Amino acid sequence: MAGYPVVLLPGDGIGPEITEATREVLEATGVEIDWRPYETGIAAMEKAGTPLPEEVVEEIRRWGVALKGPITTPVGTGFSSVTVALRQRLDLYANLRPVRSIPGVPARYSDVDLVIIRENTEDLYAGIEYRIDEDTVVAEKRITRRASLRIARFAFDYASRYGRRQITAVHKANILKMSDGLFLQCAREVAGQYPQVPYTERIVDALCMDLVLDPGRHDVLLCPNLYGDIVSDLAAGLVGGLGLAPAANVGDGVAIFEAVHGSAPDIAGKGIANPTALILAGAMMLAHLGESAAAVRIERAVWETYRRGQALTPDMGGTATTREMARAVVECLE
Numbered sequence: 001m002a003g004y005p006v007v008l009l010p011g012d013g014i015g016p017e018i019t020e021a022t023r024e025v026l027e028a029t030g031v032e033i034d035w036r037p038y039e040t041g042i043a044a045m046e047k048a049g050t051p052l053p054e055e056v057v058e059e060i061r062r063w064g065v066a067l068k069g070p071i072t073t074p075v076g077t078g079f080s081s082v083t084v085a086l087r088q089r090l091d092l093y094a095n096l097r098p099v100r101s102i103p104g105v106p107a108r109y110s111d112v113d114l115v116i117i118r119e120n121t122e123d124l125y126a127g128i129e130y131r132i133d134e135d136t137v138v139a140e141k142r143i144t145r146r147a148s149l150r151i152a153r154f155a156f157d158y159a160s161r162y163g164r165r166q167i168t169a170v171h172k173a174n175i176l177k178m179s180d181g182l183f184l185q186c187a188r189e190v191a192g193q194y195p196q197v198p199y200t201e202r203i204v205d206a207l208c209m210d211l212v213l214d215p216g217r218h219d220v221l222l223c224p225n226l227y228g229d230i231v232s233d234l235a236a237g238l239v240g241g242l243g244l245a246p247a248a249n250v251g252d253g254v255a256i257f258e259a260v261h262g263s264a265p266d267i268a269g270k271g272i273a274n275p276t277a278l279i280l281a282g283a284m285m286l287a288h289l290g291e292s293a294a295a296v297r298i299e300r301a302v303w304e305t306y307r308r309g310q311a312l313t314p315d316m317g318g319t320a321t322t323r324e325m326a327r328a329v330v331e332c333l334e
Contacts (some may be wrong), residue, residue, distance in 0.1 A: 003032030013263025014273035015069025021326035104306035118228025148186035246281035301332035
């Protein structure tokens with residue numbers, strides 16, 4: 001058996017270091033994976049003149065699964081986000097971001113268990129901007145019925161499948177009455193089709209206050225694109241930071257798994273990046289492939305590594321390298 005074909009995008013910055021660490025952990029489970037590596041971002045730009053070669057998009061579409069390291073997006077100038085382009089080109093309409101407390105991690109709360117489900121293709125985050133004159137730029141917030149219904153169904157299906165206790169639709173429809181109003185209307189329509197799943201709504205600024213005061217008030221958060229990005233980073237801060245936050249971008253027949261955090265070029269090449277988020281994203285990938293037992297083993301091995309506290313990277317108060325932490329997780333697996 002050749003194993004599951006998985007496209008591997010190491011990315012840039014700390015990406016190659018944490019993807020290698022994640023590969024080591026995934027392979028230690030015994031699940032056979034046929035890795036298919038491709039360059040994106042800065043390396044691809046230098047060689048192919050584009051940060052996202054067409055071949056990469058086609059290979060992900062062909063095999064249906066990818067593990068992606070962080071990819072640098074220049075601020076203000078330069079090429080557009082590869083991550084956003086992949087979501088749009090492959091119609092990865094659902095961004096799934098579980099946020100859970102890890103035993104042993106010093107954080108504001110110790111019992112957080114949230115899932116942010118974020119629409120992934122439109123809204124302000126799609127980056128549609130144009131200049132009206134020399135002094136005025138407009139960013140387009142586009143919300144469609146099709147995308148809003150689709151992400152709402154994804155959220156309610158997820159909540160039903162995993163026995164989640166409530167879905168909260170996040171919005172600013174008190175001000176953005178047409179755009180966020182349409183998103184809310186679609187969420188209500190789908191909620192009516194899932195009477196077994198409790199449904200509520202919260203204005204985004206009030207929700208952020210809720211999460212800081214008492215994250216246990218919420219369970220699954222259904223968000224438009226931009227709010228979902230902001231809220232998921234806030235939620236990651238409740239459990240110890242972005243270094244612990246995995247994510248999946250899911251479409252029909254295609255899924256890309258990644259860490260929420262960026263490429264951290266300031267520590268690239270130093271071997272001290274925390275691989276936890278991508279390792280947990282790798283566990284999500286195994287579950288997606290049907291290897292749920294291996295996925296659970298990885299999660300428990302990560303928790304045990306933190307509980308022992310002997311092989312943590314500097315951001316977690318330790319002195320371990322990226323590779324040493326990965327090996328500690330492997331040891332806990334065994």
